[in-house]
Amino acid sequence: MGGSSRRQRSTSATRRRADRRRACSTTTTVADEETTTTTTTSIHGLSSILIWILATSSLIVVYPPPSQTSYDAVAAAAEKLILDDITPSLKMYGQYDHQDQEQQQQPQMIPSKYDFPQFNRRMGLRWRDDDRMRQMFAQPHHQQQPYPMMNPVLTEHHPTHSFGMPSTSSHQGTSYGYNSPTPTLEDIDLIDCLWRNDIAGEKGTTQVSPADQYVSDLQMLTEKSTVETLTTEESLRYEDLSKNFYEGFYNPYSSYPKAHSEQMKATTPDQHHHTPTDGSDSDLPTDEDLEELLKEVDHEESELNRVFENKPSENPVINNVSLAEATVYTQANLTEMQELHDMCNQVNITASSVVSASESATLFNVTDEVTREMWQESDLHPSDLFPQSDYMAVTAQNNTPEAITSNGTFEHAYGLPPISPLSLDFASSSSTGRQQQTQTSPASATVTAVATQGILEYEGQRNSFSDSTTDSSSPCSGMSSPSYDHESRFYGKLLPHRENFFDRSSIPSSRNNGAVATKINRVMSSGQRKRGRQSKDEQLASEHSLPVTAHQISEMSLSDLQNVLKMDGLSEYQKQLIRKIRRRGKNKVAARTCRQRRTDRHDKQTNMNHYI
DNA sequence: TCAGTTTGTCATTAT
DNA sequence: GGATAATGACAAACT
Numbered sequence: 001m002g003g004s005s006r007r008q009r010s011t012s013a014t015r016r017r018a019d020r021r022r023a024c025s026t027t028t029t030v031a032d033e034e035t036t037t038t039t040t041t042s043i044h045g046l047s048s049i050l051i052w053i054l055a056t057s058s059l060i061v062v063y064p065p066p067s068q069t070s071y072d073a074v075a076a077a078a079e080k081l082i083l084d085d086i087t088p089s090l091k092m093y094g095q096y097d098h099q100d101q102e103q104q105q106q107p108q109m110i111p112s113k114y115d116f117p118q119f120n121r122r123m124g125l126r127w128r129d130d131d132r133m134r135q136m137f138a139q140p141h142h143q144q145q146p147y148p149m150m151n152p153v154l155t156e157h158h159p160t161h162s163f164g165m166p167s168t169s170s171h172q173g174t175s176y177g178y179n180s181p182t183p184t185l186e187d188i189d190l191i192d193c194l195w196r197n198d199i200a201g202e203k204g205t206t207q208v209s210p211a212d213q214y215v216s217d218l219q220m221l222t223e224k225s226t227v228e229t230l231t232t233e234e235s236l237r238y239e240d241l242s243k244n245f246y247e248g249f250y251n252p253y254s255s256y257p258k259a260h261s262e263q264m265k266a267t268t269p270d271q272h273h274h275t276p277t278d279g280s281d282s283d284l285p286t287d288e289d290l291e292e293l294l295k296e297v298d299h300e301e302s303e304l305n306r307v308f309e310n311k312p313s314e315n316p317v318i319n320n321v322s323l324a325e326a327t328v329y330t331q332a333n334l335t336e337m338q339e340l341h342d343m344c345n346q347v348n349i350t351a352s353s354v355v356s357a358s359e360s361a362t363l364f365n366v367t368d369e370v371t372r373e374m375w376q377e378s379d380l381h382p383s384d385l386f387p388q389s390d391y392m393a394v395t396a397q398n399n400t401p402e403a404i405t406s407n408g409t410f411e412h413a414y415g416l417p418p419i420s421p422l423s424l425d426f427a428s429s430s431s432t433g434r435q436q437q438t439q440t441s442p443a444s445a446t447v448t449a450v451a452t453q454g455i456l457e458y459e460g461q462r463n464s465f466s467d468s469t470t471d472s473s474s475p476c477s478g479m480s481s482p483s484y485d486h487e488s489r490f491y492g493k494l495l496p497h498r499e500n501f502f503d504r505s506s507i508p509s510s511r512n513n514g515a516v517a518t519k520i521n522r523v524m525s526s527g528q529r530k531r532g533r534q535s536k537d538e539q540l541a542s543e544h545s546l547p548v549t550a551h552q553i554s555e556m557s558l559s560d561l562q563n564v565l566k567m568d569g570l571s572e573y574q575k576q577l578i579r580k581i582r583r584r585g586k587n588k589v590a591a592r593t594c595r596q597r598r599t600d601r602h603d604k605q606t607n608m609n610h611y612i
Numbered sequence: 613t614c615a616g617t618t619t620g621t622c623a624t625t626a627t
Numbered sequence: 628g629g630a631t632a633a634t635g636a637c638a639a640a641c642t
Contacts, residue, residue, distance in 0.1 A: 594634055
């Protein structure tokens, strides 16, 4: 009942936010038109070229770089022109209004049920996060560089664009060029909406405008996601819709349109009737309302708490804790991953736990003794959990595990951006001999409290490897078991002989694996496999903190390989592993070509026999 | 569960 | 002597 109530509130809030969006988008549209008009007026009298640019609706306003002293003033002026609340609703209505324009010439089209101001021209506005860029240039090391003022930029689709739809999709690979005839995903979405609209019209059922269709789809997927798992297609759709629909919520300029819209209300009160939620503006929650709501929720006597007053176990709010902390674990929702989540929370790694390389600290330094033993005895390596923070590496100095504080250079390609500065620099490093130092930054690589999130993200990718790999090749077992409890060819051959590099007595045994290891192994092996056979070398490269991926190892030139092998901080064991990975990688390609040739020969022979 | 296929890996040889 | 290519054989992974 509580969940139902909350869901109803959520649904209601979603609708109200949608209404609010429409209202806001309408106001912003007016503001945009005025801004455009102002801009047009301000440059009136300039050369005919500029007029022509305006007439052809291809306007790019470029401000000269401001002086340092006038930075704030210019920034403030620029902010006035930043039209940052271009929501999907606006885009959709903009598109729809544009259709309305066309429908005046094509009366057979369905009239809009919304009374929006008409665009006088094709409209395309691209919002760019210049605030972040400004912040970046405000960094101390950028102080010497003038801030390259680039906002605002008004872009409009080329008149020849087939769809005239502002491309707001975050999906790269779709049509970026205005002249590209390829529709964007949003174009396709719009086509789909209009198609459904047409079908509804033919059937005589209620027709839904594209914008309403977006909202409807978003709401439907939201509700569906609460009761069952969405399909991949639905998830992508849901993500896309949410991202677009709520982008204004995360907009760093979110305060501007509000103030601006209030100003517009004051100056043009007659515009109110344009909102689709006519007369309902007063019902829309303001930020102040939300703040009051939050305050009220915190209060014990709050209305929401009273709803659950008889069911404290179902009330995650009553104890004034977050929803995440108060999740009630039941038989139904207690998964192995959640068990792992709990166990990892027991590892006292908090956001305040900072490990620096200068301290030669390991992850275990921030854990208690019991937990440390549990981790050491398990088959799970800390780098499995914290691939983006700290790796356990074997240094050349003492061949003992030591923390490497990652500055990004050791991050691998498992779900991470393919950032290997080393590899990216190979072209130059091979000629200049410059080498990247990888263990440089003593910067506080925070072992974040979202370690479990790292597990969730990383685990899924790591699970793409074979179960046997996950079970037997995990670095702790590999590191900790030179006798190789699992006598497989994987241990005996894929890896260099550890006896040559390790002192057996210094390596803890992996025998008495406790419940933690069992559960972790079960979790790690329960994920979905990636289609196709997976090379183990990528995993090995990651587990042994190699500075490059297995693919890069096998593909790089010999000189680059030599540079890698010369790197400081690489143990002999790691170097041997690199050589083995490279040999396997080369041989893998050779085997493919060999088989291809064999197949070709066979086919050729078959054809010859056929002719004979 | 089993058979067939694909593909990674190792060993070997030659360059 | 090391690196690489080619190839047969084996086995794991996949269909």
